[in-house]
Amino acid sequence: MPEGHTIHALAARLNRTLGGEAISVSSPQGRFASDAAVIDGRRLDQASARGKHLFLDFDDLTLHVHLGLIGTFHVKPRDPLGPAGTPARLQLEGRRYVAELRGPMICALVDEPTRAAVLAKLGPDPLHAPDVPSGSERGWERISMSRKTIAELLMDQAVVAGVGNVYRCEVLFRHRIDPFTRGRDLGRRLWDDVWEDLVTLLPLGMAFSQILTMQDQVAAAAEMVADGSSLAITETLSGERLGDHFDRRFHTYKRTGEACDRCGRRIRAELIGGRTLYWCPGCQRRRKR
DNA sequence: ATCATATGCTAAT
DNA sequence: TTAGCCTATGATA
Structure with a gap:
């Protein structure tokens, strides 16, 4: 579920549904009970996202x-009925909505220096407006120095914040880049194209709560955003259902052995650094442009 | 029922 | 490079 678009959409959704309210905070599962008691009853001032990190400000x-x-953070209208599911690590109850956090890697109260340290380690985030103009330069500083492959570099949150395995595989395909090209061997313009594309793709993913990389879907989504009809979508999504507005289609992700839409070669997969890279050996041969 | 896998990441080796 | 963590889901038996 979670690449940067998910976390940014979640922050926006938390602001819409619980922002400004006093929140009943608990830990049904128990593991966050003592910290939950500390926050309980405070007002949620602001939720914000950077890369894949989410911060909730309650007063101070x-x-x-x-x-x-594997973590999930479901925000749904309060409903005394409905299936209970496994107990949440963290539960936030407002007047109209409930948010339930399960299986997070991190759920902790932090002080300001700690938050600053987290942010300082992150590369430019295509969804963080101030990063957009400088992002290609900042990313390039690390990429152009590196002997690591561009496939690995795109998964490094210090290079770009918010990109995960799906966006990595798909954006490499969109630009026909050989994923095994070392950073120092990648052409600058090719990286600029990738950054620019991420700046287009991630906001669309956020708007529709779904990763969109097939050009027909990207174009349709962009048009809906441009003419304002995505606002209605966002409201619909803010109800409950996420990520099923477009049918789920990718160029390479989880398509091992299937024929590439563009060249017909079989999509390949390989475990690299513990993550599965998917790519088309026919289309993805570029290193420079 | 059980197993493999997952849109992450860190710490230990 | 590998093990480990956390939970849900889809495939397999």
Whole structure:
């Protein structure tokens, strides 16, 4: 579930549904009980996201959340009925909505220096407006120095914040980049294209709570954003259902052995650094442009 | 029922 | 490079 677009959408959703209210905070599962008691009853001033990190400001206290690989943070209208599910690590109850956090990698109260340290380690975030103009230069500073492959570098949050395995594989395909190209061997313009594309793709992913990389879907989504009809979508999404506005289609992600839409070669997969890289050996040969 | 895998990341080796 | 963590889901038996 969680790449940067998910976390930014979540922050926005928390602000819409629980922002400004006094929140009943608890830990049904128990593991966060003592900290939950400290926050309980305080007002949620602001939720914010950077890369894959989420921060919830309650008065002078900051809660740091990172979903990791399997974490979920469901925000739904309060409903006394409905299935209970496994007990949440953290539960936030407002007047109209409830948020339930399960399986996070990080859920902890942090002080300001700690928050600053987290932010300082992150590279430019395509969804953080101030990073957009400088992002290609900042990313390039690390990429152009590195002997690591561009596939590995795109997963490094110090290079770009918010990109995960799906965006990595898909953006490399979109620019026909050989994923095994070392950073120092990658052409600058090719990286600039990637950054620019991420600046387009992540906001669309955020708006629709779904990773969109197929050009027909990207174009349709962009048009809906441009003419304002995505606002209605966002409201619909803010109800409950996420990520099923477009059908789920990717160029390479989880398509091992299938024929590439563009060239017909079989999509390949390889475990690299503990993560599965998917790519098309026919299309992805570029190192320079 | 059980198993493998997952859109992450860190610490230990 | 590997083990480990946390939970849900889809495939397999």
